Amino acid sequence: MIAHRTIELIAPSGYPHDPAVVHRALGRLQAQGHRVTGVHATERRYQRFAGTDGERAAELNHLADPSKPLPDIVLSVRGGYGAVRILHGLDYEGLQRRLTDKPVAFVGHSDFTAIQMALLARAGLKSFGGPMLMSDFGADELSDFTMKHFWEALTSPTFTLTSRAPQAQSANVSGVLWGGNLAVMASLVGTPYMPPVEDGILFLEDVNEQPFRVERMIYQLQLAGILERQQAIILGDFSGSKVYDYDNGYDLRAVIDQVRSVVGIPVITGLPFGHVEDMVTLPVGADAHLEADAHGFRLTVTGHLHLS
Template identity: 30%
Template sequence: MTVAWPAPLQPGDRLLAIAPSGCLRELDALQAALELWWQAGFSIDLAPHWRDQQGYLAGSDHDRLADLKEGWLDPRYRGLVCIRGGWGAARLLEACDDWPTPPQPKWLVGFSDITTLLWTLTRQQRGAIHAPVLTTLAAEPARSRQRLWDCLQGKPLEPLTGSVWVPGSAQGPLYPANLTVATHLLGTPWLPDLRGAILAIEDVSEQPYRLDRLLTQWRLSGQLQQLAGIAVGRFSQCDPPSDRPSFTVEAVLRDRLSDLGIPVLADLPFGHDGENAVLPVGAIAQIAGDQLQIHWPA
């Protein structure tokens, strides 16, 4: 797969903040993130429907899609930054006849529920960035924020170091994802071609039996068996209740991932509730020993 990447951002470039998923609940965190982007030299406009609410969604599907289209098609904007995750981005795919394709590659930044949009862009041969949303950015350590600015400006990215669960080496396009969100793309036209890829997974608030269910579906689909390697990030708030029998999170992940005949590198610093190191979606990555190396700039 050949991915078209946007030109590196320059100081003064303008981006649009959109809310394609859940409604805003963290206004102070959003304001802190906007200040950080400004300090880094970039301007961010808030999309027209950024504070809408319709149930748990950030407004209607029509309005959230309209904001996405504005960011893609308005030449003033060099990219889009997602405000938060939650749920709702996949609903926008139902409007496939009206799905916008940027005339020129533009940056898209987000994670968690935004996995849907990140992966959809790669099907259009466009790269995207798995990185903190606006409502989580201020809680990131300084090195994580600097990694985001470096990535968007086309500077090299340091390798990430983890724990070797299954030794070996692998190289292929990198597909970071929230496991739950990515699982719900299985069997849909929006799933990228993952043959020979490195799948990087994280999740939050999923008990071990649910993770077992998700990964078993991946195994039954045959998708895991086609990968070149697997990178495991943080699975936060996933411990089982203390009053019922259960496997641990690590035991489930090892059981479902370690017999595929491909390298597995775990304990990498990305995901919810902690450092969320930037991972460019579609970039060529390599598992080598205890490191995930990314060939960036692409």
């Protein structure tokens, strides 16, 4: 049975374009007995963003205020674009003082990756790559798979994800689990908001990117020296990636083969994470152990803050 939680909504990126989806998502959460706050975040509009840069930064910074009660879950409304515009305006010292060792789960993916990387790099705060209000809780059909993995990740001190997807490379490594949206990760290279993770297990996903764009962004991480410092890469879903006649057989499989030839570490595939209906939830900044072979892979995660 799912415990009743306080879920605070934040919208650091785009605004929700369909009020009906917002209503459906809120109704589902409330029907489960959760208390949802910050609903005004779904109503703000400024150009293509869910409010001005100042409004969106303040929404996160108020979590550093010791006079305000803390929620159990801080849930991103949606992705899009805009999080990078507020990174310089976040109160990292205040957030670190207030939230270190507190069981508050920041959850989201896509453009929310920028917030997650910045919180990890500047405040040492862990978060969760997982579902968002609009795309997941507000989906036409709520995914039992997504919900099961979401609550398991948020409430279990240790859990294991398994896949039967055959792997072309074997792995038996341990390290910090981190990552998210590839385009956002690439955009943070060379900034103070990219965590300096050593010996990590890096997971990546993206949406609507042609194979050559995926390869170019992975090369950016490689040429910046980030990939050579990791133990392994786990590739999630790259939904919406299209191959054209000009590509002449150059598809995502060819990209993965090329990446494997240059990075020097195992590249594991088949992680159900990204802009997909059925997705797992991954603690960002947790400790993980990855085993992979021709029969699939196992990813065991521990060391993340979890809800009691």
